[in-house]
Amino acid sequence: MSKQSRIRTQELRQAQQEAARKEAKRRRLLTALGGLVIVGLVAAIIVAVVQATQGGDSPSSSAPGKVVQPANASDWSIPVGDKDAPVTVAIYYDYMCPACGALEAANGDELDRLLEDGTARIELRPISFLDKQSSGTEYSTRAGNAIATVADGAPEHVWELHQALYAEQPEEGSEGLSDEQIAEIATDAGVPSAVVARFTEDTYEGWIAAATEAAFDSGVEGTPTVLIDGERFEGDVYKPGPLTEAIESAAGK
């Protein structure tokens, strides 16, 4: 091997070593970067879990502390219609529950009629177990608080607001309606502005929370649950007809 070619081989080897060093350095850098990302993610998960365990406890444990019953309400229910009507229809529902919206859409007009001709009185039993379905805004509680506030201050508008809230029902899992939207719907439903202004005082949030517990303690398993004179109605509530028939037969018509 000539001296020249030996030098060239040596240079080549040096260049290769240099490239390998650079490659190794780059790899170490990427590894460190990846490790950092992983450590950061683990830390974020821990923080999120800790926050979730703490945040999850507070609404349910602190709220029942201040249970204020709305005037005109009793036994976790808000009465609608003629109190001497022969049939009592109790509806357990959550303003976020899509199935409850379907019940309302199918039977709203019929219930209107039965209320008006004095066949039935309705006990609205709002609960808030779907609070987790509104991306942290607790729509079920806010809407329930609104209806309880109206029961307290303007009971003659309860039914209209109830129907209006379902007519504008937000999608499950969305953020729900904002406080402003709820106030607007209530105003459109004829609720006096003085009562609407009290929505944000959240006076009845504890009552809704306690009502939810009471409902599940009494054997309600989900919403909507309909009781006709205390008897659970097992028929199809998602189409017009069966519910009306059951109510009318209970009234002896």
Added chain:
Amino acid sequence: MTDSLTGRLSRLRHNNATVWITMLVASAASLVASFVLSVDALRLAEDPTTDLGCNINAVISCGTVAGAWQSQLLGFPNAFLGLITEPVVITLAVASLGGVRFPRWFMFSAQVVYTVGLVFAYWLFHQAMFDIGALCPWCMLVTLATTLVFFEMTYVNIRDDNLFLPRRLQSALSSAIRANLDLMVVVAWVLFLVLAVVLKYGEALFA
């Protein structure tokens, strides 16, 4: 020195048996989950009123997941697809463990088909998280297992040069694999998914 430990872990990770056993376990888990989901779908089809009322468990409500159109994208329960495809992956993993080497075109096709499966699994995961708004533990197991199978299959196919890639890309990818960068990406990705679930549903999960 830590180098020997990481070196040993790295060798274990690149061991042929580790790769196929991981794939085997993940595909078996996916098959079990698909089976449970299929049985559930049949039960619901038999009696649709079973889950009509909203459930007390706040995260799973009103049978929305099972009733959602996404759960039957092709007109039958999605889980049936898992029943059809996962046994193929199991067979592939077992045969490879036994020393069988599949032809290049076979592994390439497996990669293509499984990539479609992965896309589908993640589309479903996304829909469940952001559209249906409910958690389904068996579905999440499928997402995780599909990710692992895809990861190992891609690893093998890059290692064995089965993907008909341009030379420069092929050599860059195989050096990334030797440096365990792929493993890092997968770990970070799975952690990211966990974080997303905890952030969105943590309150309901741990309350």
